[in-house]
Amino acid sequence: MPFIEGFITAIPTANREAFLDHAKKVVHVFQDFGAGRIVDAWGDDVPRGETTDFHRAVEAKEDEAIGFGWIEYADRATRDAASEKMMSDSRMAGIGEMPFDGQRMIFGGFEPVVDRGEGGKAGYIEGFVGAVPTANKEKFIDHAEKAAPLFLSGGALRVVECWGADVPKGKVTDFYRSVKAADDETVIFSWVEWPDKATRAAGQEKLFAEMDAHMKDNPMPFDARRMIFGGFEIINDSRG
Structure with a gap:
């Protein structure tokens, strides 16, 4: 089964080029470890929320942007082996320090439970990040399966919904705190790929109308008030 390593970071806005340079250098090392596609995206339309949001998730400062990214692996075993190799590979030291506060970066491992769409040049x-009652896993998958076609009909290229499988607790920040997850809840990590921002904006308008018309019998099986979301510009995609 494919496995996803998901990340959220707070990056000084002034360090955008340094972050991109660092990300491009890391790509080649991780690919040698068995990683597939690696994506880094820069916060562009990341709203503040009443209960939770991406900014609070990583304790972002006023001069920091939100980074959203992931690494796709063939399976969990490949990802686990890559994580172990990373700790001892001398090339990582040569890349230099991360151009952001690593203590506030949140990360975790996730299993895709819905992956729809042909993809393309995104x-x-x-x-999205949310907290779903663990007992509602099948309801969540069913909800996501029904919602995915609405995104795709609105112009999205791919819809991926992932279920937390190896999500560690952090000293400063973590995925659980980002969405105020309870002990009986599992963190989800999801994204929708669009060709560009304009397509996403037009697609959202159509999506909201479609959901009002067709999704009343498919309510969200989790507390949407604690879901965090935002729009991000892809600045590094190893797929080209």
Whole structure:
């Protein structure tokens, strides 16, 4: 089964080029470890929320942008082996320090439970993180399966919904705190790929109308008030 390593970071806005340079250098090392596609996206339309949001998730400062990214692996075993190799590979030291505060970066491993769409040249991402009652896993998958075609009909290229499988607790920040997850809840990490921001904007308008018309019998099986979301510009995609 494919496995996803998901990340959220707070990056000083002034460090955008340094972050991109660092990300491009890391790509080659991780690919040698068995990673597939690697994507880094820069916060562009990331709203503040009443209960939770991406900014609070990583304790972002006023001069920091939100980074959203992931690494796709063939399976969990490949990802686990890559994580172990990363700790001892001398090339990582040669890349230099991360151009952001690593203590506030949140990360975790996730299993895709819905992956729809042919993909393509994506330029923009809609990213989501939420907390779903663990007992509602099948309801969540069913909800996501029914919602995915609405995104695709609105111009999205791909819709991916992932279920937390190896999500660690952090000292400063973590995925659980980002969405105020309870002990009986599992963190989800999801994204929608769009060709560009304009397509996403037009697609959202159509999506909201479609959901009002067709999704009343498919309510969200989790607390949407604690879901965090935002729009991100892809600045690094190893797929080219």
